[in-house]
Amino acid sequence: MKRRRQFPPNDAKRRIGPILRALDTAYPRARTALVYRTPFELLIATILSAQSTDATVNRVTPELFARFPDARALAASDPAEVERIIYPTGFYRQKTKTIIAVARALVDKFGGEVPRGIEDLVTLPGVGRKTANVVLANCWPRPASKHGIFVDTHVSRVSRRLELTKSDDPEEIEQDLCAVVPESKWAVFPHQLVLLGRGPCNARVPRHEECPLLEWCPTGRKALGRRVARRRRRPSAHFAPATISRARSK
Numbered sequence: 743m744k745r746r747r748q749f750p751p752n753d754a755k756r757r758i759g760p761i762l763r764a765l766d767t768a769y770p771r772a773r774t775a776l777v778y779r780t781p782f783e784l785l786i787a788t789i790l791s792a793q794s795t796d797a798t799v800n801r802v803t804p805e806l807f808a809r810f811p812d813a814r815a816l817a818a819s820d821p822a823e824v825e826r827i828i829y830p831t832g833f834y835r836q837k838t839k840t841i842i843a844v845a846r847a848l849v850d851k852f853g854g855e856v857p858r859g860i861e862d863l864v865t866l867p868g869v870g871r872k873t874a875n876v877v878l879a880n881c882w883p884r885p886a887s888k889h890g891i892f893v894d895t896h897v898s899r900v901s902r903r904l905e906l907t908k909s910d911d912p913e914e915i916e917q918d919l920c921a922v923v924p925e926s927k928w929a930v931f932p933h934q935l936v937l938l939g940r941g942p943c944n945a946r947v948p949r950h951e952e953c954p955l956l957e958w959c960p961t962g963r964k965a966l967g968r969r970v971a972r973r974r975r976r977p978s979a980h981f982a983p984a985t986i987s988r989a990r991s992k
């Protein structure tokens with residue numbers, strides 16, 4: 743991971759306690775929506791979820807894992823059969839190449855098992871820190887492995903709106919979050935932000951009014967403050983121009 747000297751959010755450490763408590767209340771059982779039984783299945787499902795939805799991945803993985811239950815079986819698979827099974831997830835040709843290459847690397851370098859070290863996981867073809875963190879945090883939450891906080895598009899957007907980071911680089915965002923969120927929360931916290939990002943803090947029109955974090959969110963408070971200020975500036979029925987001039991003429 744890249745090292746940075748500066749830690750941008752000034753009051754993030756003060757706000758993080760109430761933010762975490764509100765997230766625990768709103769999303770007490772946040773976890774990955776991908777269905778899996780083993781670390782191998784979660785690794786493959788996470789790769790398939792790129793540019794797709796968890797629901798679509800969950801529709802294809804029962805057949806995929808019934809046919810290829812472990813790394814050895816997938817490494818020896820016929821790509822045409824894998825392509826047919828995972829077709830609904832999109833980019834099926836590239837994804838087939840990637841998951842077969844991952845399976846072969848697991849067999850060649852790690853005895854067919856998913857390694858518990860993030861440094862080992864990111865050596866697998868097509869596996870970056872996000873995928874590695876998802877697998878480790880769900881299969882071996884700290885202290886069983888040394889995972890960080892995974893950063894996807896929702897975690898990235900919501901963290902910036904909460905002013906827990908000012909960066910849009912996933913590695914820098916992860917560093918900023920790890921600096922304020924206690925280690926015991928590193929597995930669940932990003933899943934909670936994903937749920938928030940799919941709900942009130944969506945990308946298009948955030949619904950600040952119904953957000954459980956509004957009280958501690960500078961972006962939401964500023965946006966609502968602007969709305970209130972606009973409403974105050976706008977003349978209301980009581981102070982419409984006609985009413986005002988009548989009042990002055992008295």
Ligand code: SF4
Nearest residue numbers: 943950953956959962
């Ligand atoms: S208050 Fe608004 S911007 Fe802040 S986290 Fe909630 S929805 Fe997102």
